[in-house]
Amino acid sequence: MTRVGQPARDDDPDRLYTVTGGRSQAPQHAFDVVTLIVSEDEPQPGMQSEHARILRLCARPTAVVEVAAELGLPVSVVKILLGDLLEAGRITARHPRFVPAQAKLPDLDMLKQVLHGLQKL
């Protein structure tokens, strides 16, 4: 099995296939691109290198897209890796609070917070 230690921005199909162990199914847990991932565990010896990198990266909350950018892997591949870690209890996921299925627009308090944050920039 090929292991790629250094992230590379390549689209080598074999690499992506290897990283996910050939799985193509999206995990049951739907991660949003901005779901914040937090490690709950240290990387273990013998762990798949991508899993270990994710655990190091997410020592502080890190969005799914940031994990993808740092690992140089497509977002959908990263979601599969995160699904493994979530299932194993090695990470937790902080999902976005605004879910458009429930409300078309975010509530006024949240918008006020956003406005305030932007004005402080």
Next chain:
Amino acid sequence: MDSRSSDAAVLPPAARTPLRSTADNALKIVVVGGFGAGKTTLVGSVSEIRPLATEEVMTRAGIGVDDPSAVRDKRATTVAFDFGRITLSAESVLYLFGAPGQERFWFLWDRLFTGALGAVVLVDTRRLDESWYAIDRLEHHGTPFVVARNNFEPPRHSLAEVREALDLSPGVPLLDCDARDRESSKQVLIELVRHLYARAEAEHPHRVELESAP
């Protein structure tokens, strides 16, 4: 920074600036625009990190499959998009996504837009036609948006002319900006959030007793 070429640039990963450990709620705003409209420039102007690039795998058939093995398929392709972020408070962080506006990228859109607060359509008036599809799609989906004209040079048309050329509904805010300028880009985002606020307020009339938007 040359905003003409920056859309295509893949920036090397910068030293990471981690979020606060208390961050637990991420929000999204999508900046849509044609090639070279200045999406990456605008995101970079306000982002606390250098814009990062990442990619998504999709099949040319246009089926929005979450299927990385699709890259083994010759019809599959990857589409790059970039993003930046702004920490709003100890808990909230806003992610800004730059997304290509052309029709062939609609599958990427559907993923980025899910859960987005709203969108900024960044318009290059020399290529207005590149914005039509994006505006049409946003209106169709009911996604709140504002339109910002990115002025690389002094504009030759009035905003009223631009509004007419884009066939914009009267309720859609249209403003000028300079995507290279942090303050100007910030005002575009503020305009969008005010627009969202006004819409949310209209939808929840029982909450008007709250102080009005600043």
